[in-house]
Amino acid sequence: MGAHSSSVAIVLICSWLWIVGAATAPTGDLRQRLAVRKHLRRLNKPAVKSLKSPDGDIIDCVNIAHQPAFDHPFLRNHTIQLRPAFHPEGLYDKNNLASELSKEKPNSLTQLWHQIGRCPEGTIPIRRTRKEEVLRTSSVKRHGRKKRRTIPSPRFADPDLINESGHQHAIAYVEGDKYYGAKAIINVWEPNIQQTNEFSLSQLWILGGSFGQDLNSIEAGWLVSPDLYGDNNTRLFTYWTSDSYEATGCYNLLCSGFIQISSEIAMGATISPVSKYGRSQYDISILVWKDPKEGNWWMQFGSDYVMGYWPSFLFSYLADSASMVEWGGEVVNSEPDGRHTSTEMGSGHFPEEGFGKASYFRNIQIVDESNNLKSPKGIDLFTEQSNCYDVQNGNNGDWGSYFFFGGPGRSPSCQ
Ligand SMILES: *[C@@H]1O[C@H](CO)[C@@H](O)[C@H](O)[C@H]1NC(C)=O
Numbered sequence: 114m115g116a117h118s119s120s121v122a123i124v125l126i127c128s129w130l131w132i133v134g135a136a137t138a139p140t141g142d143l144r145q146r147l148a149v150r151k152h153l154r155r156l157n158k159p160a161v162k163s164l165k166s167p168d169g170d171i172i173d174c175v176n177i178a179h180q181p182a183f184d185h186p187f188l189r190n191h192t193i194q195l196r197p198a199f200h201p202e203g204l205y206d207k208n209n210l211a212s213e214l215s216k217e218k219p220n221s222l223t224q225l226w227h228q229i230g231r232c233p234e235g236t237i238p239i240r241r242t243r244k245e246e247v248l249r250t251s252s253v254k255r256h257g258r259k260k261r262r263t264i265p266s267p268r269f270a271d272p273d274l275i276n277e278s279g280h281q282h283a284i285a286y287v288e289g290d291k292y293y294g295a296k297a298i299i300n301v302w303e304p305n306i307q308q309t310n311e312f313s314l315s316q317l318w319i320l321g322g323s324f325g326q327d328l329n330s331i332e333a334g335w336l337v338s339p340d341l342y343g344d345n346n347t348r349l350f351t352y353w354t355s356d357s358y359e360a361t362g363c364y365n366l367l368c369s370g371f372i373q374i375s376s377e378i379a380m381g382a383t384i385s386p387v388s389k390y391g392r393s394q395y396d397i398s399i400l401v402w403k404d405p406k407e408g409n410w411w412m413q414f415g416s417d418y419v420m421g422y423w424p425s426f427l428f429s430y431l432a433d434s435a436s437m438v439e440w441g442g443e444v445v446n447s448e449p450d451g452r453h454t455s456t457e458m459g460s461g462h463f464p465e466e467g468f469g470k471a472s473y474f475r476n477i478q479i480v481d482e483s484n485n486l487k488s489p490k491g492i493d494l495f496t497e498q499s500n501c502y503d504v505q506n507g508n509n510g511d512w513g514s515y516f517f518f519g520g521p522g523r524s525p526s527c528q
């Protein structure tokens with residue numbers, strides 16, 4: 114009886130699909146809907162437990178062995194590394210630990226969904242992807258990916274390219290050596306985004322290869338992206354690509370690649386609280402480094418949360434080392450012809466305003482060939498239009514190597 118009725122249900126669903134498909138004629142439509150459903154099934158794995166965050170997100174606690182990474186054919190037989198073989202030397206020095214402890218941080222709440230619970234051990238928290246988020250992208254294939262040409266390259270600071278792509282940066286960078294990681298403490302804000310197809314982020318980039326061709330990039334930080342998330346919240350993110358944002362890579366866990374081990378922090382989840390102008394300031398610490406033993410690239414959030422790793426085989430250049438590291442902000446400006454929207458970078462204020470008003474990166478460091486964390490030498494600064502978004506750096510005892518950056522976008526000085 115039970116079997117009988119369920120097969121009836123299946124027949125009904127099939128004929129309904131068929132009728133819908135036939136009635137609305139374009140079979141491409143149906144094909145797209147099926148592709149969206151398949152994509153969502155791949156991303157939203159069955160959960161051991163689900164938590165509804167105050168911001169509307171659903172956080173699924175997914176068995177660590179069932180995470181999206183293991184859909185990758187190369188990872189079928191992969192043994193999860195539950196911890197890195199090595200951390201960079203110097204990470205737990207007095208100086209580094211002191212720099213983690215922002216004086217004004219009242220407690221350790223870092224993700225909004227922690228207000229309603231945690232994930233059990235042996236699971237990882239995954240932010241559930243909504244159908245609308247997939248439908249907002251140009252195609253299912255592009256969901257979770259940056260648009261091509263998001264090239265944060267001083268060397269490619271070609272005005273035509275800026276006008277074409279609308280990406281604007283205010284960054285500090287080092288190049289010309291071999292880098293095995295980078296760290297920074299990043300001030301957290303919630304910048305205004307004028308158009309939903311724009312975004313504003315603060316992150317670090319670990320780069321190898323050539324811009325525009327076979328660039329390898331590992332990225333982590335925070336971003337506000339109405340297109341990706343359907344709101345203006347500031348969210349933790351990672352990104353990777355091994356071919357200049359073409360066919361490989363994605364944000365967070367939105368494709369197979371990054372292997373998460375943390376049961377505590379969810380990629381893509383809202384960071385809370387954020388800094389307010391002239392009031393309390395909040396920052397997050399991000400470290401990405403290459404394990405000298407296994408060669409995988411690991412990420413740590415704050416001083417406690419080892420998030421997981423990108424297996425070395427995902428990359429070509431980065432399988433060995435990085436040749437450039439960048440820290441700073443990026444926005445997309447959707448106005449054509451060099452005009453500007455009022456999308457903010459950082460706090461939306463220029464660097465001159467300083468602490469409490471302008472956004473900062475402090476204690477920026479690189480990991481060298483001997484796996485030592487240290488202050489980078491020969492930092493350069495870059496911005497396409499300093500009258501819109503600017504960057505200024507400095508150095509002192511507490512903050513080590515630091516910079517202030519950002520701006521309001523459209524303003525009397527930037528039209
Ligand atoms: C995984 O292991 C099976 C059985 O040992 C083997 O046949 C298969 O080739 C392996 N796959 C990969 C991708 O290594």
Ligand SMILES: *[C@@H]1O[C@H](CO)[C@@H](O)[C@H](O)[C@H]1NC(C)=O
Pocket residue numbers: 305306307339343344345
């Ligand atoms: C996001 O911010 C924009 C611009 O300030 C606003 O128009 C929009 O309503 C906000 N969206 C949400 C979901 O709050």
Ligand SMILES: *[C@@H]1O[C@H](CO)[C@@H](O)[C@H](O)[C@H]1NC(C)=O
Pocket residue numbers: 272273275276450451452
């Ligand atoms: C962009 O295009 C405008 C108008 O065509 C031009 O004046 C400007 O110099 C170009 N470059 C930048 C960086 O805005």
